[in-house]
Amino acid sequence: xxxxxxxxxxxxxxxxxxxxxxxxxxxxxxxxxxxxxxxxxxxxxxxxxxxxxxxxxxxxxxxxxxxxxxxxxxxxxxxxxxxxxxxxxxxxxxxxxxxxxxxxxxxxxxxxxxxxxxxxxxxxxxxxxxxxxxxxxxxxxxxxxxxxxxxxxxxxxxxxxxxxxxxxxxxxxxxxxxxxxxxxxxxxxxxxxxxxxxxxxxxxxxxxxxxxxxxxxxxxxxxxxx
Amino acid sequence: xxxxxxxxxxxxxxxxxxxxxxxxxxxxxxxxxxxxxxxxxxxxxxxxxxxxxxxxxxxxxxxxxxxxxxxxxxxxxxxxxxxxxxxxxxxxxxxxxxxxxxxxxxxxxxxxxxxxxxxxxxxxxxxxxxxxxxxxxxxxxxxxxxxxxxxxxxxxxxxxxxxxxxxxxxxxxxxxxxxxxxxxxxxxxxxxxxxxxxxxxxxxxxxxxxxxxxxxxxxxxxxxxxxxxxxxxxxxxxxxxxxxxxxxxxxxxxxxxxxxxxxxxxxxxxxxxxxxxxxxxxxxxxxxxxxxxxxxxxxxxxxxxxxxxxxxxxxxxxxxxxxxxxxxxxxxxxxxxxxxxxxxxxxxxxxxxxxxxxxxxxxxxxxxxxxxxxxxxxxxxxxxxxxxxxxxxxxxxxxxxxxxxxxxxxxxx
Numbered sequence: 001x002x003x004x005x006x007x008x009x010x011x012x013x014x015x016x017x018x019x020x021x022x023x024x025x026x027x028x029x030x031x032x033x034x035x036x037x038x039x040x041x042x043x044x045x046x047x048x049x050x051x052x053x054x055x056x057x058x059x060x061x062x063x064x065x066x067x068x069x070x071x072x073x074x075x076x077x078x079x080x081x082x083x084x085x086x087x088x089x090x091x092x093x094x095x096x097x098x099x100x101x102x103x104x105x106x107x108x109x110x111x112x113x114x115x116x117x118x119x120x121x122x123x124x125x126x127x128x129x130x131x132x133x134x135x136x137x138x139x140x141x142x143x144x145x146x147x148x149x150x151x152x153x154x155x156x157x158x159x160x161x162x163x164x165x166x167x168x169x170x171x172x173x174x175x176x177x178x179x180x181x182x183x184x185x186x187x188x189x190x191x192x193x194x195x196x197x198x199x200x201x202x203x204x205x206x207x208x209x210x211x212x213x214x215x216x217x218x219x220x221x222x223x224x225x226x
Numbered sequence: 227x228x229x230x231x232x233x234x235x236x237x238x239x240x241x242x243x244x245x246x247x248x249x250x251x252x253x254x255x256x257x258x259x260x261x262x263x264x265x266x267x268x269x270x271x272x273x274x275x276x277x278x279x280x281x282x283x284x285x286x287x288x289x290x291x292x293x294x295x296x297x298x299x300x301x302x303x304x305x306x307x308x309x310x311x312x313x314x315x316x317x318x319x320x321x322x323x324x325x326x327x328x329x330x331x332x333x334x335x336x337x338x339x340x341x342x343x344x345x346x347x348x349x350x351x352x353x354x355x356x357x358x359x360x361x362x363x364x365x366x367x368x369x370x371x372x373x374x375x376x377x378x379x380x381x382x383x384x385x386x387x388x389x390x391x392x393x394x395x396x397x398x399x400x401x402x403x404x405x406x407x408x409x410x411x412x413x414x415x416x417x418x419x420x421x422x423x424x425x426x427x428x429x430x431x432x433x434x435x436x437x438x439x440x441x442x443x444x445x446x447x448x449x450x451x452x453x454x455x456x457x458x459x460x461x462x463x464x465x466x467x468x469x470x471x472x473x474x475x476x477x478x479x480x481x482x483x484x485x486x487x488x489x490x491x492x493x494x495x496x497x498x499x500x501x502x503x504x505x506x507x508x509x510x511x512x513x514x515x516x517x518x519x520x521x522x523x524x525x526x527x528x529x530x531x532x533x534x535x536x537x538x539x540x541x542x543x544x545x546x547x548x549x550x551x552x553x554x555x556x557x558x559x560x561x562x563x564x565x566x567x568x569x570x571x572x573x574x575x576x577x578x579x580x581x582x583x584x585x586x587x588x589x590x591x592x593x594x595x596x597x598x599x600x601x602x603x604x605x606x607x608x609x610x611x612x613x614x615x616x617x618x619x620x621x622x623x624x625x626x627x628x629x630x631x632x633x634x635x636x637x638x639x
Contacts, residue, residue, distance in 0.1 A: 011465055016248060018245065018249060018619055018620070018622070018623040019414070019623070020412055020620050020623045020624055020627065021401070021402045021412070021414075022410050022411065022412055022413065023398065023404035023411040023412075023413055025404065025411075026408060057415050057566065057611045057612070057616075058611070060524040119580075124402075127401035127402055127404075129401050129413060130634070132412075132623070132627045132632055132633070132634065132635065132636070133248070133611050133634070133635040133636070134247065134626050134632070134635075134636050134638065135635065135636065135637040135638065136248045136252075136637075136638040137638070137639065138244075138248065154241065155241070156241040156242070156244065157247050158245060159240075159483050183244060204484065205378065205610070
């Protein structure tokens with residue numbers, strides 16, 4: 001790697017984060033109630049129900065990848081709607097208002113096409129929650145991409161969440177901190193960035209995401225070294 | 227790293243401990259006081275027993291105080307506990323007077339300590355009035371409700387709400403339990419301590435000794451429910467489920483192991499009902515264990531084939547968590563925090579009746595491969611979600627958040 005590139009590149013500062021859930025007091029027992037709360041609830045609650053489960057208490061082998069779809073399937077008895085909601089990929093929405101709109105469109109379509117959906121009532125409420133994210137600096141720095149394979153396995157799941165999931169909200173292009181940092185090293189790492197983009201954080205626990213990141217970086221950087 | 231933290235790193239991993247240090251660095255030296263109503267017995271006391279020294283090792287100045295009262299006080303708080311869980315019975319004014327007087331007496335004893343603290347955590351309804359009895363408080367006060375208050379008996383909740391609404395925040399174990407209060411309501415599930423006598427690994431000889439002591443035949447399957455003798459835990463329903471299961475598993479044994487807590491005056495009455503239901507069946511063992519029988523309970527959980535926690539109402543159900551940690555599937559009542567822990571066909575089964583419990587017992591004893599597989603998954607699930615270290619991390623996160631008045635996210639330097 002050239003000295004010029006190193007001088008143009010800032011070290012990667014490793015952050016960590018901890019999340020705590022907060023009740024919003026909003027509860028839905030019917031699809032109409034769910035719809036109206038989605039319309040009015042704070043955006044961080046929408047975000048929490050897509051991503052918060054990764055860092056909070058939860059079971060990793062959920063059938064669907066967001067809380068709305070799970071509730072429609074398990075408690076409301078709306079399997080088709082659950083499937084439709086589960087294909088929403090929040091990564092595609094850099095703007096959370098867009099994600100809210102997509103949820104509303106799908107639910108409205110269901111309500112328009114199936115009158116029975118108005119009358120279904122769950123015995124268990126959908127509890128709208130949001131979260132508080134506390135981010136702190138670990139003091140650790142990565143100065144060269146070659147350090148990634150040895151450092152990644154030691155990162156906490158909070159660090160993985162912050163740099164690989166939360167970053168998608170912070171960065172304008174919806175990527176993650178690793179890809180963003182690697183882009184400052186020029187075209188040499190374009191292939192690695194493409195491979196990192198292929199890691200799907202849904203359906204995996206954060207520790208599985210960490211393993212996948214380590215594997216991809218190790219394979220690429222070992223091959224480069226050869 | 228200090229001794230206690232080092233020991234937890236061995237179970238939960240170094241990254242987990244490092245994260246605790248990072249958060250605690252922002253709270254170093256702060257005075258934190260926890261207040262509850264019993265030093266022994268029950269999940270709250272067990273959590274505080276380790277949470278407090280662990281916080282101190284991280285550099286916080288944490289203490290634990292216990293309020294004490296007379297029989298009328300405990301009768302009142304037991305009635306409040308039941309009312310928060312939905313039992314529709316008004317509380318006699320005489321008992322409410324005792325409740326208020328006891329809190330005034332205790333406030334006189336601990337007022338200066340509480341008023342000086344940076345953070346005060348008041349656990350459950352028993353000490354709730356202390357907030358209004360400490361007008362010179364300078365710190366942040368948090369009411370921690372461990373009870374399933376999702377459908378409280380409204381007159382009693384209105385009475386209690388008056389005492390808790392002015393707190394800076396409250397904590398509930400599940401979102402379903404949260405109530406309409408004018409402050410942030412954080413959601414923190416409780417946890418178990420993997421290094422306590424109740425959860426630590428035991429030598430097989432010790433498990434064998436406990437089996438022998440209570441006349442449990444180790445080669446025959448046995449079901450275990452560990453809980454106070456309390457109607458909400460449905461011990462009589464467990465006996466019914468056992469009897470239904472015996473038709474298909476004649477070798478089956480049942481152990482009902484109950485502790486007593488100093489703040490539960492109803493225990494003896496329920497125990498009598500359980501003894502009557504058990505009759506003279508030699509394969510039902512009813513064990514009334516003293517509150518310090520942690521290793522005995524640990525051994526029983528490790529020896530059992532299936533753990534039952536057939537509660538009708540449950541705050542969280544730490545005995546279910548303990549069972550899962552021992553690598554046993556749990557058949558649990560479809561209520562409260564048990565729902566968060568028991569995932570059908572993964573970590574056990576949720577049931578709504580003795581018949582449902584019997585069906586699942588029959589399934590698990592017939593499908594020993596599934597029993598083993600679910601047991602392994604159960605332990606991993608607890609490791610990742612319900613250990614004390616996660617619990618402490620969330621308390622620290624809450625404290626940092628409250629201190630910085632953070633609403634959504636906060637980036638510390």
